[in-house]
Amino acid sequence: MAAEEGQWVLMATGRSPTNIAVIKYWGKRDEALILPVNDSISVTLDPDHLSATTTVAVSPSFPSDRMWLNGQEISLSGGRFQSCLREIRKRAQDVEDEKGIRIKKEDWEKLHVHIASYNNFPTAAGLASSAAGFACLVFTLGKLMNVKEDYGELSSIARQGSGSACRSIYGGFVKWCMGKNDDGSDSIAVQLADETHWNDLVIIIAVVSSKQKETSSTSGMRDSVETSPLLQYRAQTVVPNRVLKMEEAIKSHNFESFAKLTCADSNQFHAVCLDTSPPIFYMNDTSHRIISLVEKWNHSEGTPQVAYTFDAGPNAVLIAPNRKNAALLLKKLLYCFPPQDNDLSSYMVGDKSILSDAGV
Numbered sequence: 001m002a003a004e005e006g007q008w009v010l011m012a013t014g015r016s017p018t019n020i021a022v023i024k025y026w027g028k029r030d031e032a033l034i035l036p037v038n039d040s041i042s043v044t045l046d047p048d049h050l051s052a053t054t055t056v057a058v059s060p061s062f063p064s065d066r067m068w069l070n071g072q073e074i075s076l077s078g079g080r081f082q083s084c085l086r087e088i089r090k091r092a093q094d095v096e097d098e099k100g101i102r103i104k105k106e107d108w109e110k111l112h113v114h115i116a117s118y119n120n121f122p123t124a125a126g127l128a129s130s131a132a133g134f135a136c137l138v139f140t141l142g143k144l145m146n147v148k149e150d151y152g153e154l155s156s157i158a159r160q161g162s163g164s165a166c167r168s169i170y171g172g173f174v175k176w177c178m179g180k181n182d183d184g185s186d187s188i189a190v191q192l193a194d195e196t197h198w199n200d201l202v203i204i205i206a207v208v209s210s211k212q213k214e215t216s217s218t219s220g221m222r223d224s225v226e227t228s229p230l231l232q233y234r235a236q237t238v239v240p241n242r243v244l245k246m247e248e249a250i251k252s253h254n255f256e257s258f259a260k261l262t263c264a265d266s267n268q269f270h271a272v273c274l275d276t277s278p279p280i281f282y283m284n285d286t287s288h289r290i291i292s293l294v295e296k297w298n299h300s301e302g303t304p305q306v307a308y309t310f311d312a313g314p315n316a317v318l319i320a321p322n323r324k325n326a327a328l329l330l331k332k333l334l335y336c337f338p339p340q341d342n343d344l345s346s347y348m349v350g351d352k353s354i355l356s357d358a359g360v
């Protein structure tokens with residue numbers, strides 16, 4: 001470390017997209033290590049629309065670790081941030097940059113970091129900001145500290161920040177394998193198919209509310225594990241079967257099966273929330289109206305035209321099999337929920353050109 005030179009700063013920046021689960025993670029068997037009660041499967045979204053961008057800086061002049069989220073300083077004292085920092089620091093390597101700053105492996109333990117992160121979408125509103133945020137934090141810290149671990153290992157560190165974050169380490173379709181080991185060493189994410197697979201799919205996000213949710217995912221799922229009898233049945237009996245079918249549907253581009261599984265799993269996850277005591281209501285009337293609109297359309301055509309899924313919040317994630325259906329869906333949404341309607345503040349589209357295809 002060129003400590004005698006005093007005031008140098010070394011920085012790294014990274015960007016990670018959020019991911020939306022089509023088979024949901026809801027419930028932990030170990031709170032501290034963040035080990036889930038079932039496998040889950042997700043689609044990683046396009047980073048232009050929903051991502052976290054994080055810059056990490058290190059300097060001998062920083063007396064402590066600090067973090068700013070969307071411009072506001074937040075506390076790093078929570079166990080999750082500490083776990084990620086500790087696990088990455090443990091794996092740090094020698095660094096030498098082009099300006100001659102040299103940091104030795106053993107010096108990382110003594111140095112402090114400043115972290116600034118921005119989300120380009122609503123934070124803590126049920127669009128998986130914790131997934132993008134912790135994946136980005138781990139990835140960017142790893143870049144700064146020249147960590148050489150593979151993505152599986154990084155996913156297991158991101159998992160200790162927020163469970164869903166382990167899946168955002170990869171693009172495309174991703175499975176988080178719950179693992180069997182008590183130490184969490186086999187609870188990692190694996191890529192099922194990369195971002196070029198099933199390129200026809202279009203994802204539309206209807207932002208019903210960008211307000212921060214009342215019940216965080218962490219406390220909501222803790223209450224569900226403690227009180228919902230449906231959760232155990234879901235984790236042990238329903239999800240293992242659905243995961244197999246979902247993997248098959250993704251592999252073979254089978255939209256009918258993909259859509260049926262996605263909608264059923266979202267509905268069962270929200271049923272578990274309702275089965276929790278006291279019940280948790282993540283969806284609102286607008287969310288329910290969006291479900292009805294899609295269900296009526298799918299029913300009238302006799303086969304799924306669009307899939308819907310809702311995370312722990314009221315915002316709808318709608319998945320169309322092609323641009324034609326995405327355009328039709330947008331038309332229907334804009335007719336039923338004009339953007340000036342206060343309930344529905346905006347639409348975010350996976351592929352911008354769809355907006356003009358729909359003639360809006």
Ligand code: ADP
Nearest residue numbers: 052117123124125126127128129130133216217
């Ligand atoms: P969401 O549905 O948005 O994932 P959660 O309740 O799961 O909501 O998580 C929200 C929490 O995730 C925030 O309070 C914050 O601690 C963390 N978080 C969100 N964005 C970031 C980010 N960019 N970097 C680090 N942590 C983040």
Ligand code: DP6
Nearest residue numbers: 021024025162163164217218311312
């Ligand atoms: C409904 O990963 O946010 O989005 O592990 O406690 O941080 P913690 O929870 P989090 O939960 C996500 C729940 C979900 C479903 C999913 O992403 O699989």
Ligand code: CO
Nearest residue numbers: 128130131217
């Ligand atoms: Co989250």
